[in-house]
Amino acid sequence: MHLRSTMDRTMRKGSVTISMDYNSSIRSGRTAAKFFDLQWEPLTKRFDLTEAAVEWEKNRSVSQSEFGDCIYQGDQPALFYALVNWFGPGTHRTWVDSIAVKLNESFWTKWKAPDVTEKSVRLMKALATLGSPLYGRGYHQSEFESKQFRERVLKDGRVSRESISLTPREGVVDMFWGNYFGKAYVDLFGQQTLARVESLRNERVDDGFLLVFAPDPFHWNQQEVLAAEKNAKAELNHDAFLDLSRGFQPNLNIAPEPPLENG
Secondary structure, three states, X not given: OEEEOOOOHHHOOOEEEEEEEEOOOOOOHHHHHHHHOOOOOOOOOOOOHHHHHHHHHOOXXXXXXXXXXXXXXXXXXXXXXXXXEEEXXXXXXXXXXXXXXXXXXXXXXOOOOOOHHHHHHHHHHHHOOOOOEEEEEEEEHHHHHHHOEEEEEOOOOOEEEEEOOOOOOOOEOOOOOEEEEOHHHHHHHOHHHHHOOOOOEEEEEOOEEEEEXXXXXXXXXXXXXXXXXXXHHHHHOOOOEOEHHHOEOOOOOOOOOOOOOOO
């Protein structure tokens, strides 16, 4: 794995993303070390870990609003990236720190790495152990583009396709192939309610719940999968989900947690 400042354009259309948003700061060398110690293939340590941790914590801002933005690249057996973002003093309180791992779809389609879907699920679980997880999701890029954008008719009749701006402190855009709800959402929905959600996989992971609706990230648009996700949203409700059919955008106003001691 190497440090990198940009991401290959080929990943934009054909990738699977495993991401986790956190309810407290992940700006620490300790969190970086825990991430690089995760035993998920094909992570290799070709760079100096001390340098990587320094890059992880570095403030990239040129203003009083502190933020960190770093990309790590790997290429064996196929291209993948790890993207780290954190927000410090001066940034908007609704923004969240996050880690996202993007895997080229050739892990599944070309290299056919054994149990790559199961390893992706294990990666989501592992990311949930790195801090105070708020919300995580796993998806193929085609699912992201289908659910994370909306069309709006302009005054002149043209149709504008716009990205949905909604942070997990405010609410959830939709259910995806894989979903992780941290403690704040468990408190909102209730443990019993989450436990009875019907999905292909429903597991308690630390203080949160993991819900997986399809056998792999590529079958997200099967009718039975979409129906199960719709039922899950109705079951959980609490005005936590975006509902374009009635023009509703949630605003849960989830408060950030204080930084972990010795984080």
